[in-house]
Amino acid sequence: MKKAAIINVTGYSGIELARILHRHPDIELTQVTGRSAVGQKLGEAFPHLSDIDMEIEAEVTESVDVVFSALPQTASAEALIPLVEQGVKSIDISADFRLKDATEYEDWYGVAHPKAQLLEESVYGLTELNRSDVRSATLVANPGCYPTGAILALAPAVREGLIHEDIIIDAKSGVSGAGRGLSLNTHFSEVNENVSAYSVSGHRHLPEITQELRRVRGGFDPKITFLPHLIPMTRGILDSCYATLKDGAIASGPEGIKELRALYESFYRDEPFVQVVGSSPMTKHTLGNNNCVIYPTVDLRTNRLMVVSCLDNLVKGAAGQAIQNMNLMLGLEETEGLEQLALYP
Amino acid sequence: MKKAAIINVTGYSGIELARILHRHPDIELTQVTGRSAVGQKLGEAFPHLSDIDMEIEAEVTESVDVVFSALPQTASAEALIPLVEQGVKSIDISADFRLKDATEYEDWYGVAHPKAQLLEESVYGLTELNRSDVRSATLVANPGCYPTGAILALAPAVREGLIHEDIIIDAKSGVSGAGRGLSLNTHFSEVNENVSAYSVSGHRHLPEITQELRRVRGGFDPKITFLPHLIPMTRGILDSCYATLKDGAIASGPEGIKELRALYESFYRDEPFVQVVGSSPMTKHTLGNNNCVIYPTVDLRTNRLMVVSCLDNLVKGAAGQAIQNMNLMLGLEETEGLEQLALYP
Amino acid sequence: MKKAAIINVTGYSGIELARILHRHPDIELTQVTGRSAVGQKLGEAFPHLSDIDMEIEAEVTESVDVVFSALPQTASAEALIPLVEQGVKSIDISADFRLKDATEYEDWYGVAHPKAQLLEESVYGLTELNRSDVRSATLVANPGCYPTGAILALAPAVREGLIHEDIIIDAKSGVSGAGRGLSLNTHFSEVNENVSAYSVSGHRHLPEITQELRRVRGGFDPKITFLPHLIPMTRGILDSCYATLKDGAIASGPEGIKELRALYESFYRDEPFVQVVGSSPMTKHTLGNNNCVIYPTVDLRTNRLMVVSCLDNLVKGAAGQAIQNMNLMLGLEETEGLEQLALYP
């Protein structure tokens, strides 16, 4: 059994890590910390976790094989830097080590990066694209929830050179993505029976998407408009991606759709957690599991690529993908602890 | 008092017409018909309408000043044709008289148009754009719910020649837009906590949008990708519209956003039911009222126009706009009966 | 036109007062105050109220015919006491003047009542039961949302002496009843897809219900268990009330149900805002309007009275009833400004 700790178990990503790790056959969860609820039993603070007999502590003090941080940005870097320096395998759910360019980090997050030299070393943990780097990494930057769905949706088309650089990503998210902190924007009576766009002048997940799509194909420099929307549900993200197909990139007409789908299926053939489907998917088909479901198609009237992807923002978009990365980092089977089917309806 | 009748009061648009007309100071609702519930009191079938003491009848038999049809397509044309031919002012909530091209109607609706010569005569009832034609019309084709929001969102930019012809409209709708008819797609347990795209290969509201945007500016021939999504709420549509700004169309940077907003405000200056706003709107701010709220802005990173519009699909997207048109057709004040504020939260 | 002011317009009851008063034909809203958002236009803070061109002020400074306080308890009393002493007709949405017994107030609210002598003078504004007192009142204590539905549901049975004193009220409420203040209990991700009981050891609305049912029939001293539940919707309260019928109080079998219903219909015959119905009602049938719908029946297996009542907690349960009371206090028609039908679906 490998030992794992969770820093800041008390947010939604943290409790989701605890939920999944508790059922993982090769992991023993040995410490959990919190910024609140220190001294409480995990099951007191979160009754659904009462099978896990642990106390929420103030700091990680024991030696572990892997540590997850579910702290917000900057606090997360501060907590992880000493652990990474000691060589503890670390997975950061926050955004602190995702952007390779410290200037860009400062632009988007408004503070200087606390340890820019770690940015080179850290691996962007979108497992399907960076599997071998994740395997040998000490520090994995777990991707944002929106970028996971958007990059997986677009990577095959980008890799194959099918599309021009103008890309629009219109995303719809459940409210749990905004976390457990209180705000009027996540107050039930304000969100229920409502939909709105937010972060219209620029959402922090945009630079991740751009950075990683650049890496998918040398010389590809996407101009992305990314607009997220908040919808009245708890879990789930659907990314609708639009781009213009290059002339002749695929066959015209319905043949092109088949060709596109075959190309996506081939790209993700051996992926345990990516499903390429032939009809419009639903977020509900991923509730509570680690799948990303991708539906690539063509708007035949305009020769535009449309790709829709669905995932559970707290699983493949956060805790599940973190554990997928952990499995690789510890030399375990990639799917271990993550085989749970979606809860439907 | 003018007399009005509603054909097929028993769907969601029909009962919304009844709800609003009941409080209209210059209208007496004299007959309502239904395809179901004939012989029942309106208040038996719909308890919230029990203040309206009327029986649901099989057919319109009395003489009225105006008739609304809330029947589905083709049935609606059949019911209205004889009334229009008698010169009764008619407002069709269905799609039967929206498309000017009978071939296009047949392509999208799968049947030959029952009376193509009426297509020329009918007026597309997007009030803000076609006010003077509506005033003198005998037959008004009330716009679809998605097109109302999308066309109003894009018309100022198109009229001013700001954008290229490639347009993406990503729409999010509450479930009442799908009507009162039963289907697995609108079964609570399937829709709740879920989001999905639908009609991916082409939604019937697309040709309306294209047709009307062409009319906004001579020679403008938009290539529109329109993708609607179903989200877990009852009422409300949010249309997110994306297009590329022509070079130099507006100032660059934040100045351009101001310029754009001024242009939109000017376009809709005297409109009682269109509000141009400077921050991201919510569908909840239009619940139960006849407003369309429009937020035009620019993605400064990509020089792309983004316009978000919100409305209540059963009011401005159906019954409310129909009554707005009726007011004009009958020479009444355009806002009469429609002054109700949104219900919030 | 009579002049009205709203103290603390920025909570959900306050904005609902503004929404309804704006459309009231005999009222001019002349001042609104807030504990937050002072200096902002009403429409900036609440876009759905942008038709109302007013600034949120810190205090009521002008002379008005009637003032509403939508402050929380104790703050509300403090704000209203000087106004009442000046003879300004005042309607308190808070609980400060509902309980006639200052000791009971202190027991439930944890502070000594700031002006116990006003408790005698104040009128409990459940309009249907206390209409004549409301008419001549200077200070009306607007009832709580749960008590409004529960007392109206039980009053006819109590008045007629049909039931024993053991009563159970199991209530289900939408989340807006908890107000606009933030708490984890009203955080979307916690409330959505969830139901729970709260205030199990005693909810503050209990003593109101007991006090008023005692007044309905001399000597009747109900022993009430009141358990409220929070359900995932924004507006609406359904009270399910259970009591044991006295032997022979009504006929046995289905005849007794008819008799009971006739008795309720007779009790509420002339009430514009109470509807007695013969089948199980829905809160949705009262969304946004001032009705309380009551369904009295008998569990024939156990000879138990069951009464279900539905209302909109922000309208008949708060702002609507307050305006109903205002109409009486100002000598206006009781229904003025309140004729709006429910929004459905």
Added chain:
Amino acid sequence: MKKAAIINVTGYSGIELARILHRHPDIELTQVTGRSAVGQKLGEAFPHLSDIDMEIEAEVTESVDVVFSALPQTASAEALIPLVEQGVKSIDISADFRLKDATEYEDWYGVAHPKAQLLEESVYGLTELNRSDVRSATLVANPGCYPTGAILALAPAVREGLIHEDIIIDAKSGVSGAGRGLSLNTHFSEVNENVSAYSVSGHRHLPEITQELRRVRGGFDPKITFLPHLIPMTRGILDSCYATLKDGAIASGPEGIKELRALYESFYRDEPFVQVVGSSPMTKHTLGNNNCVIYPTVDLRTNRLMVVSCLDNLVKGAAGQAIQNMNLMLGLEETEGLEQLALYP
């Protein structure tokens, strides 16, 4: 590996059985049948089950160790009778073998029981109360969703003789309990933002509750009022149970609450799937898992017992409890395949 088949996998209980059995370490799911979708792959009809490579068939043809029927009543009996007669261990999710009295079955279900002699042999599969009978049963009648929560909530108080026979059960259910069949009552736009009571004149789950509570204590003959309510969520049932405590049954005041809780904890001490808690529980804490969470307390003002219980209607209220019973019938560990924690939030 034991072999299992599911008759009628295409309803919500059926797909939940498939979901859980797929992850069961000692069960091989070898056949699934459907009344619809015959010939389709399970994953075509239900994409979240696409890891299960099976075709939906018309009938069970292979030999299995255990069969589940998720057919509606009467159809379920018809399908199971021949299998039971062959000695195949059978678990019926429907109501066909729950009531011991064939007359009562006919009264409530409107048809004569197809095989009344099996009623004696069948075991009511509320595992916690009938564990030893389940172990040796050939035919288990899986309890209804409401009765599971209600009986577990009341059994300790009844067994100990604490309460009088007058009992009120006010239940709140998510919509999935109504199944996958279409009806206006489960149409999204009708259920969302709504709450209502239903089956007011008597719900079919009442006689089960009465029958089983009688068996808990000889001579106890409860007079139960059971009123279910539909609330806008997909999964979850909360039963609020009220009864009058016998004088002196427990200590008065807060001591009595402690005593009561100790008694409940003792009653359920060794139960893996019942949690007795000391504060008000939420259905959300049981989402997707097999727990029933029970909160017993006393309304000290009226000396009334109040017990609130929560469970997931499709798991402990249907498929999960069926698998718990299967484990016992097949001599497996009772908790196998059911250890999953609740999905929260």
